[in-house]
Amino acid sequence: MNELQATGGDVLGIGGETDQYLTFMLADEEYGVDILRVQEIRGWTRATPIPNAPSYLKGVINLRGAIVPIIDLRERFGLPPLEYGPTTVVVVLKVLGASGSRTMGLVVDAVSDVYSFGPDARQSPPELGAVVDARFLQGLATVGDKMVILLDVDRLLNTGALAVAGLE
Amino acid sequence: MAIDVGQFINTFLEESFEGLELIESQLLDLRDDDAEAVNAIFRAAHSIKGGAGTFGFQAVGDFTHGVETLLDQVRTGVRPVTDELKALLLEAGDCIRDMLVAARDGAQTDAARIARVQERIDASLRAPGKRPIPFPPSEGARELEADRRSLEEGASNVQSGSDEGVVADTTDPGLGLRGPGWRIRFVPDPDVMRTGNDPLRLFAVLADFGDLQVRCELEGLPPLAELDPEECRMSWLLTLVSDVNKTDVEEVFEWVLDECTLEVEALDTAQVGDIDPVANDEITPPSLPVGPASMASDHEAVASERARSVGGTACLETVPDAAEGTSLEARGVGGVAVAGRSTPLPERRSTDTGSIRVGIDKIDGLINLVGELVITQSMLGQIGDEMVSGEQACLERLLEGLAQLERNTRELQESVMNIRMLPISFVFNRFPRLVHDLSARLGKRIELRLSGEQTELDKTVMEKIGDPLVHLVRNAIDHGIELPQKRIAAGKPESGQLHLHAYHKGGNIVIEIRDDGAGLDPRRLIAKAVERGIVAPGQELTDEQAHELIFAAGFSTAEQVSDVSGRGVGMDVVRKNIKALGGSVEVRSRPGRGCTFVIRLPLTLAIMDGQLVRVGGEIYIVPLVSIVESLQVRPEAVHSLAERQLVYRLRDEYIPIVFLVELLADGRPPGSLASALLVVVEADGQKLALVVEDLLGQQQVVIKALETNFRRIEGLSGATILGDGTVALILDVSGLIGLCGGRREAAGEVAAGVDAA
Numbered sequence: 001m002n003e004l005q006a007t008g009g010d011v012l013g014i015g016g017e018t019d020q021y022l023t024f025m026l027a028d029e030e031y032g033v034d035i036l037r038v039q040e041i042r043g044w045t046r047a048t049p050i051p052n053a054p055s056y057l058k059g060v061i062n063l064r065g066a067i068v069p070i071i072d073l074r075e076r077f078g079l080p081p082l083e084y085g086p087t088t089v090v091v092v093l094k095v096l097g098a099s100g101s102r103t104m105g106l107v108v109d110a111v112s113d114v115y116s117f118g119p120d121a122r123q124s125p126p127e128l129g130a131v132v133d134a135r136f137l138q139g140l141a142t143v144g145d146k147m148v149i150l151l152d153v154d155r156l157l158n159t160g161a162l163a164v165a166g167l168e
Numbered sequence: 169m170a171i172d173v174g175q176f177i178n179t180f181l182e183e184s185f186e187g188l189e190l191i192e193s194q195l196l197d198l199r200d201d202d203a204e205a206v207n208a209i210f211r212a213a214h215s216i217k218g219g220a221g222t223f224g225f226q227a228v229g230d231f232t233h234g235v236e237t238l239l240d241q242v243r244t245g246v247r248p249v250t251d252e253l254k255a256l257l258l259e260a261g262d263c264i265r266d267m268l269v270a271a272r273d274g275a276q277t278d279a280a281r282i283a284r285v286q287e288r289i290d291a292s293l294r295a296p297g298k299r300p301i302p303f304p305p306s307e308g309a310r311e312l313e314a315d316r317r318s319l320e321e322g323a324s325n326v327q328s329g330s331d332e333g334v335v336a337d338t339t340d341p342g343l344g345l346r347g348p349g350w351r352i353r354f355v356p357d358p359d360v361m362r363t364g365n366d367p368l369r370l371f372a373v374l375a376d377f378g379d380l381q382v383r384c385e386l387e388g389l390p391p392l393a394e395l396d397p398e399e400c401r402m403s404w405l406l407t408l409v410s411d412v413n414k415t416d417v418e419e420v421f422e423w424v425l426d427e428c429t430l431e432v433e434a435l436d437t438a439q440v441g442d443i444d445p446v447a448n449d450e451i452t453p454p455s456l457p458v459g460p461a462s463m464a465s466d467h468e469a470v471a472s473e474r475a476r477s478v479g480g481t482a483c484l485e486t487v488p489d490a491a492e493g494t495s496l497e498a499r500g501v502g503g504v505a506v507a508g509r510s511t512p513l514p515e516r517r518s519t520d521t522g523s524i525r526v527g528i529d530k531i532d533g534l535i536n537l538v539g540e541l542v543i544t545q546s547m548l549g550q551i552g553d554e555m556v557s558g559e560q561a562c563l564e565r566l567l568e569g570l571a572q573l574e575r576n577t578r579e580l581q582e583s584v585m586n587i588r589m590l591p592i593s594f595v596f597n598r599f600p601r602l603v604h605d606l607s608a609r610l611g612k613r614i615e616l617r618l619s620g621e622q623t624e625l626d627k628t629v630m631e632k633i634g635d636p637l638v639h640l641v642r643n644a645i646d647h648g649i650e651l652p653q654k655r656i657a658a659g660k661p662e663s664g665q666l667h668l669h670a671y672h673k674g675g676n677i678v679i680e681i682r683d684d685g686a687g688l689d690p691r692r693l694i695a696k697a698v699e700r701g702i703v704a705p706g707q708e709l710t711d712e713q714a715h716e717l718i719f720a721a722g723f724s725t726a727e728q729v730s731d732v733s734g735r736g737v738g739m740d741v742v743r744k745n746i747k748a749l750g751g752s753v754e755v756r757s758r759p760g761r762g763c764t765f766v767i768r769l770p771l772t773l774a775i776m777d778g779q780l781v782r783v784g785g786e787i788y789i790v791p792l793v794s795i796v797e798s799l800q801v802r803p804e805a806v807h808s809l810a811e812r813q814l815v816y817r818l819r820d821e822y823i824p825i826v827f828l829v830e831l832l833a834d835g836r837p838p839g840s841l842a843s844a845l846l847v848v849v850e851a852d853g854q855k856l857a858l859v860v861e862d863l864l865g866q867q868q869v870v871i872k873a874l875e876t877n878f879r880r881i882e883g884l885s886g887a888t889i890l891g892d893g894t895v896a897l898i899l900d901v902s903g904l905i906g907l908c909g910g911r912r913e914a915a916g917e918v919a920a921g922v923d924a925a
């Protein structure tokens with residue numbers, strides 16, 4: 001199995017406002033999600049398609065007995081889809097919403113790194129100019145001369161066809 | 169010893185609700201001479217009172233105290249059982265339930281109602297019973313009381329022969345062994361603290377009984393240099409002014425009895441001269457609940473409190489009546505001469521026999537695990553089948569092992585599923601009260617018969633079937649069974665029969681609600697349906713079709729809308745709810761002879777028999793219950809309807825054909841009909857012929873909700889995991905019918921298909 005368990009919360013034991021983010025690549029851009037939300041990272045396995053679902057919803061998989069929906073982040077952001085290959089990775093996340101916590105998988109190009117960002121390193125996202133809807137962004141952060149786009153997982157995965165009530 | 173009582177509160181509440189149910193069911197057919205029933209009711213009320221006191225539900229305790237006093241007067245024969253008393257007690261039970269619910273949810277109680285009922289209880293306590301006989305007329309009650317005591321004596325010699333006064337002493341408090349108080353000399357052994365006993369706590373319990381004066385004697389204290397702080401060298405002289413009896417006092421010291429010298433003497437009245445004489449004046453019946461009830465009950469309350477607080481260290485049996493249920497069982501087990509005399513209490517026994525409380529989440533965890541095991545097993549089975557070409561001997565052993573694993577898994581699964589099963593009596597038990605109240609309100613006479621109460625079904629199903637059943641029973645009472653005069657005029661017995669019957673049939677539970685009332689009148693039903701626009705005027709309907717009309721939305725036959733039933737939201741909702749559980753409801757009726765509703769429900773919602781089908785390259789599961797038949801397409805039986813919809817002629821029926829691939833795999837062209845298979849399914853009285861590419865096996869599937877991590881999808885009832893670990897979606901036939909309806913309206917025409925056929 002090409003899955004590696006994400007490490008738990010207090011890796012560095014750093015207090016205060018510093019948060020750790022797992023970053024991954026998507027069409028040459030680097031995105032980050034709160035590492036405490038990451039349950040595991042696994043390779044792509046075929047999902048059972050859900051009838052009449054939007055194309056970014058790839059279907060559901062069996063994650064040790066739980067039925068977990070898989071979302072293609074490229075298609076969700078309207079980017080051209082990529083052929084799935086051996087390096088295609090699914091990041092399994094815990095999503096909090098109105099009806100409690102749910103588990104969902106995100107298909108990304110590749111996993112990149114883990115960074116810690118203090119509050120100073122983060123800035124609020126610009127209102128314009130991004131492919132991604134600003135609602136789904138938590139902010140932007142800088143590592144060296146790279147920009148990392150921090151995603152708000154709960155907003156992203158509780159909207160549209162993914163919302164609990166299914167309200168568009 | 170600090171114990172967090174919070175964790176017991178839920179248990180207390182649950183037990184109390186059970187107790188209230190017992191009170192209710194016993195009250196409804198309570199007769200004067202039924203000592204066993206009266207005692208059962210008394211015990212239940214007493215437990216509630218005791219628990220309420222322990223857990224700080226003061227209002228509940230105080231309220232229940234009055235109820236208990238009334239019950240005790242019944243128990244000792246001072247007060248006859250009248251209908252008014254029953255009604256009062258029933259209402260009091262409701263109040264207690266409200267108060268407990270309010271305490272649990274932090275909600276408001278109906279204070280006015282409680283005050284009203286309290287007022288009535290007080291009034292009847294003030295008014296002496298109509299039959300003021302000091303001694304119980306019923307031998308049974310006394311014998312039982314004696315039994316109880318002999319058991320207590322046997323179990324705990326501390327109490328031996330102490331409270332002879334309990335039965336005899338109801339009117340004159342002076343006759344009992346109860347003095348104005350007790351002088352207690354308590355000389356503990358030096359080691360008493362080492363065993364975890366603290367005199368202070370003992371005194372605190374005594375202080376609860378009444379006015380306590382404590383004098384510590386320090387004569388035994390050694391010089392400071394020799395003093396061992398872990399030894400107790402003090403002794404105490406206590407004066408307790410209280411109306412408790414000696415046993416109560418001694419019981420406080422029960423746990424230190426072996427480690428002390430204890431002397432308990434009655435105080436003379438003279439000795440309490442310095443105590444406020446008003447205390448004595450108050451001990452006059454009936455306004456104050458004194459007498460045996462409060463005496464016995466106080467000591468029991470202490471006992472039960474003690475049983476809780478000592479937790480695991482004490483053996484429950486040594487504390488008489490600590491938990492009422494335990495004592496009941498203990499009596500049976502110990503063989504102490506109760507058997508064979510008293511009226512048996514089947515309901516109580518059934519819930520009492522060796523049950524344990526387990527959180528539903530734990531069970532669900534187990535069920536999930538077993539589900540996984542089933543999947544693993546079928547996965548291994550599949551591998552085994554594929555290995556047929558391998559080494560013969562080894563393979564045979566593997567297959568043997570797999571067969572055994574399969575058998576074990578199935579058995580394990582069945583027993584785990586069984587944990588969730590409860591007898592339907594949990595639902596049925598609420599009906600005696602309902603029928604009693606309703607028939608009284610409507611002036612009807614109704615005999616309720618319950619049978620098959622032990623039939624088991626899944627807890628989840630049980631929770632959801634309650635309301636529909638209540639609705640059907642209300643309907644039967646309100647609309648079905650006629651008023652007594654009408655019944656006599658029709659040559660029927662004055663009281664109507666209402667029979668609830670449950671039994672297993674196949675993988676289903678069947679519940680029948682049968683009344684011998686007027687039955688359904690097809691003509692009136694049709695007239696009503698025409699009036700409501702449900703049926704076109706002049707349309708011919710068979711009687712069965714007419715009966716079905718009651719399930720139509722917005723249909724109510726009540727001539728005037730009553731508050732009992734007949735708001736017109738009834739039967740269609742009943743049917744919908746039952747459908748949602750994967751069940752069905754039918755009605756059979758004969759005019760003038762009554763009517764029967766037959767409800768069929770699956771035993772469980774967690775596992776289902778499914779037919780695996782292939783559609784558009786994916787495997788889907790069709791619930792076996794909704795499949796009528798599966799067949800190969802005969803091209804000549806396919807007809808087109810207005811060139812938009814294909815129908816299949818099956819015997820004398822035309823069934824709409826649905827290309828599943830169109831519905832499920834968006835945008836794919838439907839394949840050719842000629843090579844396809846049809847699965848004819850039925851739901852909501854409508855049939856559909858589903859076009860599938862292939863029929864695969866049938867198997868039991870573990871239903872997993874899509875909502876857990878995603879959301880509900882129209883046309884699907886869930887998902888399951890197949891032997892190879894992949895997910896297969898389970899089709900929801902009634903959802904599909906809705907989906908097709910939507911499609912047909914949206915799309916102007918159904919593509920292809922016609923040519924393909």
